[in-house]
Amino acid sequence: MKIEKPVTMGCPQGSCSGPGFWNILHNLLLNMNFSHRTRVIAFADDLLVLTRGKSTLGAENYANQDLKKIENWARENKMHFNENKSNVLLVTMKTRGDNRTLNIYLNNKGLEQVSELKHLGIYFNSRFSFNRHVDYITGKCTPIIKMLAKSAKLKYGLGHRALKVIYNGAIEPILTYGALVWEKALTKQNNLRKYQRVQRMMNIKIAKAFRTLSY
Numbered sequence: 001m002k003i004e005k006p007v008t009m010g011c012p013q014g015s016c017s018g019p020g021f022w023n024i025l026h027n028l029l030l031n032m033n034f035s036h037r038t039r040v041i042a043f044a045d046d047l048l049v050l051t052r053g054k055s056t057l058g059a060e061n062y063a064n065q066d067l068k069k070i071e072n073w074a075r076e077n078k079m080h081f082n083e084n085k086s087n088v089l090l091v092t093m094k095t096r097g098d099n100r101t102l103n104i105y106l107n108n109k110g111l112e113q114v115s116e117l118k119h120l121g122i123y124f125n126s127r128f129s130f131n132r133h134v135d136y137i138t139g140k141c142t143p144i145i146k147m148l149a150k151s152a153k154l155k156y157g158l159g160h161r162a163l164k165v166i167y168n169g170a171i172e173p174i175l176t177y178g179a180l181v182w183e184k185a186l187t188k189q190n191n192l193r194k195y196q197r198v199q200r201m202m203n204i205k206i207a208k209a210f211r212t213l214s215y
Helices: 019-028 054-075 130-148 160-176 179-187 189-207
Strands: 036-043 046-051 087-089 111-116 116-120 122-125
Touching: 019 054, 019 116, 036 122, 054 122, 087 116, 122 130, 130 160, 130 179, 130 189, 160 189, 179 189
Parallel strands: 087 111
Antiparallel strands: 036 046, 116 122
């Protein structure tokens, strides 16, 4: 049985050729003539627009100019970027004076300015401290380890080798995902202790040791 359907806009989602068509289409956007202070990065259908300026006002102006270009490109290609799913994050080391609210627009609607932003599984904030990300990954690992605890008792249940395989395959990838970006956050003792707490919970299970064992 053969079915044909004409496609007049976008790329058919779930089709074999969809990713290839999307790469060709998206590549045109990435190669547009943006201002020299703007860099556009894409991953699948996620688009990140990075704009820098000597002041927040300057960055705001450049961002609005380049977002207008993106908006026009989308209209010409019968596409639409959702302004309700788009946010603005101001990254600055200044503590006062220049930390005002940014007026950034997409589709003639103001974008919400947030204090932190999750991009590709990593939490960013205005100072790149990554404290929130450490809380996120340690909080994600703890329930998994507690579930394993039900079948990894001292004298029965999963053995050392099986637990080590689970750690390497399920826990370690979560703990190390994107580490090149946020690893300096572990130089703070508070973040390091959270990380070590998770490692200790799993190491005790693997070693079949008592909970009173020191780190």
